[in-house]
Amino acid sequence: MASIFSHMKNVYLSMSPPIPAPSENDHEPLRMGILGAANIAPNAVIVPSKSSTGLEVTSVAARDSKRAEEFAKSHGIAKVYGSYDALLKADDVDVVYNPLPNGLHLKWTTEAVMNGKDVLCEKPLASNAQQAREMFAVAREHNRVVLEAFHYRFHPSLHEFAYHLRKALTPENPLVGVKASMMVPGGFIKDSDIRFSYPLAGGALMDCGVYPISTVLYAVRVAGEGARAGSNFDFATWSSGIEVVNADSVLFSTSDKKVLEAKAYLNARGEPGIDEATSARLLVPVPGSPARQKVPCEISASLKTYRDTKIPLLGWRVPKLSLPTVEATLKDGTKVELVNYIAPSIYHCITVTSPSGQQQQYKAYTPSPNSSTDLGVTAAVDGKWEPTVGKPWWTTYRYMVEAFDLGVQAFKRGTAPMFVAPPSSADDAKNRKGGWAPVWMDNRESEVVMECVDKIYEKTGLGKRI
Template sequence: MTVLSSIIGLFNTRLALALDPPVVPKNEAPLRFGILGAANIAPSALITPARSHPDVVIYAVAARDETRARAYARKHRIPVVFSSYQDLLDSPDVDAVYNPLPNGLHFEWTMKALTAGKHVLLEKPSSNRAEETRQMFELATKKNLVLLEAFHYRFHPANHRFKEIITSGTLGELRSLQVDTRMFSGFFPARDIRFNYELGGGAAADMGCYGLSVVRWVTDSEPIVEFAKAELFNGRADVDRAMVSDLIFDSSPHSSSRIYAHIACDLARPWKFGILPTLPTFNITATCARGTVRCTFFIMPAFIHSITIHENGKPPIKETRYKFLGENTIGKDWWTTYRYQLEAFVNRVRNRNPQHWISGDDSVAQMRALEAVYVKAGLQLRPASNVEFH
């Protein structure tokens, strides 16, 4: 067997397990999840990862269209269907809620879930406004509940390895970061919620928030938005199809001088010559004093990625990292970003220390930075919720 065929075999095995993981026996009193909405993201983000977690069951789903909810439940073998979100929240049999609703509904239904005493796994971005995010985490703390913004990429070992290379100082001080997250035109239909301003749509709020999150995480500091420019969607004055932004980090522990970051995101990148779709791009590159390090497909590294370390004057070195190293680490090499994230969420609920966590303060700071990008680009902030909580 050649080395190449061995690599392909390992990839196929890992991919098969990630997409169709083993169903493990469940603990006596597992965490029972309810899903708000029959969202397309839920199977990969929660339903599939839950199959291999002994302490998680997907108990219920609710949707505004009950017929759709019942079809969704049959497809994904979810035993209970509720005809409204509130009915699901009122159920004493639901312990935790997954909220993948459109961005503009995150605040309302997360606040209602917390008020009902449910832990919440909340899709990114956490809300439309930093003030809303602050209120949600304040309520979670008050009620001693777990609330996590689902930036799933942060839980995967590939991204931790990328950051480790930078913070170790092997390549010298960090100088700059470049992030590209782009999809080709037509991947998302024109009527997708990502292009709906009223629901919190826009490239920076959707795909672009990954880039903003990762540069904040890698630098361990908060940015000044120096420049931002939007490409509008179909001439709309309020929805960004694409966004580029330049950030400055003045006080990172990983450099004695300023760090610069360039972030580019695009939900509908034009086709080459008008006939060829461009490949999806999810890459981050760090330039340090003595070289560069690049991670490809950093958002979904479980399926494929590469980490290229290029120290000045030396040949590049390529790595992959599908599992954390060490004796007391968790995970399997086929675990997806979402499976690692679910492990951390459950550990937090069960009062165990997760291997990684995203704090409420981090989520609030993330929203402040996102607001600053929209302001610098001259666009309106995404609309605040008209539902008030006291």
């Protein structure tokens, strides 16, 4: 019973975190401006920053000035700018969070970079892979930090999953399959939502499908050799070897007359262009595999998930709740599974199932001692946290905010943006004169995720977003 109350307390603290004591940092907190009064912003940066001594949300700008004022008042944000441009040109803004619709990520992230701001950009990074490459090219040209907000990558539960996966692997018992899903219950998202807008680069694969894509890529990197964030691993060549064997989409459908009249779900040819669900099977090369092994990976994503049965007589469809899950299978049948990789601070479970069916379960609400072992360091392809970092109530977003702050600070002290990821060796650390972030998602992998999205959409016949 005590553990239940303790867990409930942690969930409460994640939503209403304690204000930290005055900072002992050697720098003033980064002042963050938010582009748009987006619904995701409170969970992603506003609440997490309240318990941070390194970053604070100080301003917001929105197209609707009244909405911006209300948003700022509701969330205790001190300053409202009358336009995105004004916020990006402001001297009292150090970094920018871009949670705008997918189709606007490229424009406003590059505008921020060209105005000397470092950017935390929501996933998916852009409408397509070419836009992602263009975004990072501009960031390199202007020497700024851009991080894609794949928040789950920063939580210790994923690093613990990687540890147990790596522990089970041997040359004779390799990884032979990965499955990952992200299924949103039906009715949770309105049909009028921008997620179903083709001009804004919407769709299930774009919104929730990038999670399972990035998760299977992570698992395969853990099983390989040398594919660490910030290393000299050739992500482009790796990506070129990824094959989409098959892919299927369920087209968006609605009975909402206003949505039908608006026709936002239609592509430029006037044809349905939005998927409400997509599944795909990929073959992903194992980095460093001498036999050039490719692992079959299955991804499933839906913005409208319902049970097969309906309520008798009424005929109503029943929403289906399923937790985002990733499962890795080895040659001997061993399975390593992480349930609820998206919101592990609320609940998660890592299960290792032996070929005989015996199960061992693990959890990591804070960094596990396993992460500091040699095996844990090897498994941590995006880096790891020291055991002293974090609290049991820290969400994925809170860990992400911590990493973003540390990455930007490392850059300000002299580390080049491309080297703010943790070093893979002592020699590699020499490139990081200003230090590094303990955990980081490599820009080049963000490009690989978008390249997979493009390939899957092309395979379904819907075509990549434009």
